[in-house]
Amino acid sequence: MKSEKIDISNDPKNGSVKDILAGIVNQPPKNAILLDKSLLPSKGMFYPDKIYVKKLSTINIKKLATITEQNSNFVINNILKTSIWDGNGFDYTKILVADKIWLIFFLRSYTYNDIPFKVRYECKNCGTIAHYDFVLKNLSVSYYEKPLPEYFEINGDQISIEYPTINTEMAVEKIKNDPNTLLDIDPGLLDFSSYITKINGREVTLLTAYEYVSELDGMSFTKFTNLVSDYMFIATPYGKFKCTHCDEEIEIPIPFSPSFFLPKI
Numbered sequence: 001m002k003s004e005k006i007d008i009s010n011d012p013k014n015g016s017v018k019d020i021l022a023g024i025v026n027q028p029p030k031n032a033i034l035l036d037k038s039l040l041p042s043k044g045m046f047y048p049d050k051i052y053v054k055k056l057s058t059i060n061i062k063k064l065a066t067i068t069e070q071n072s073n074f075v076i077n078n079i080l081k082t083s084i085w086d087g088n089g090f091d092y093t094k095i096l097v098a099d100k101i102w103l104i105f106f107l108r109s110y111t112y113n114d115i116p117f118k119v120r121y122e123c124k125n126c127g128t129i130a131h132y133d134f135v136l137k138n139l140s141v142s143y144y145e146k147p148l149p150e151y152f153e154i155n156g157d158q159i160s161i162e163y164p165t166i167n168t169e170m171a172v173e174k175i176k177n178d179p180n181t182l183l184d185i186d187p188g189l190l191d192f193s194s195y196i197t198k199i200n201g202r203e204v205t206l207l208t209a210y211e212y213v214s215e216l217d218g219m220s221f222t223k224f225t226n227l228v229s230d231y232m233f234i235a236t237p238y239g240k241f242k243c244t245h246c247d248e249e250i251e252i253p254i255p256f257s258p259s260f261f262l263p264k265i
């Protein structure tokens with residue numbers, strides 16, 4: 001039988017060959033795993049894309065071990081940038097701020113097969129001093145429970161909010177660090193304002209949202225923050241345990257320290 005060269009690119013049945021080839025090029029690297037998004041504080045509800053993560057590299061571990069209060073956000077973002085595979089069009093800036101801390105703890109756990117981190121703690125209830133083994137499942141996490149309403153009714157206005165991403169946070173930081181910002185910006189209020197996307201159905205900029213929030217009367221502002229807090233979720237760097245002696249629920253701070261990110265194995 002005569003063999004013929006088949007030009008697959010012109011065959012309509014193989015119309016997607018190009019796409020398939022592009023798909024092969026875009027395979028996640030060997031050292032990346034598919035993240036089970038349901039484990040996140042957000043339960044992955046805001047990420048239609050697959051998320052692939054890589055183990056912490058030596059350089060990232062070094063960076064994490066030198067984290068301070070001043071550089072923590074910069075370091076954490078940098079770690080997420082290099083540990084989340086972006087070949088499928090999903091990059092770290094789409095991560096919700098509320099999921100960041102959990103991801104850092106997850107990466108540590110994944111990198112070291114969840115090796116326990118020993119913490120010493122004195123129970124405030126019974127005074128017992130004991131050592132506890134912190135692993136990922138002990139991390140203090142509150143989860144996404146219910147969808148946000150289309151808007152909150154505040155002071156006669158309809159205010160729509162969304163959960164800020166790293167991208168949103170970057171815009172916030174830019175304003176905070178801008179020496180030309182004429183307004184005397186309150187950092188906490190600006191963070192809160194970054195949740196607001198629409199006022200009375202109209203999309204608003206961060207600064208417009210900030211101006212709106214700063215001019216609210218105290219009662220309306222308190223009502224607003226209380227309403228919103230019902231929809232919040234986050235991981236905090238604390239380990240949840242039960243006192244070995246009295247069974248009291250205890251929360252132990254887990255430090256971002258060299259010994260945490262460079263455990264003795």
Ligand SMILES: [Zn+2]
Binds near residue numbers: 123124248
């Ligand atoms: Zn106790």
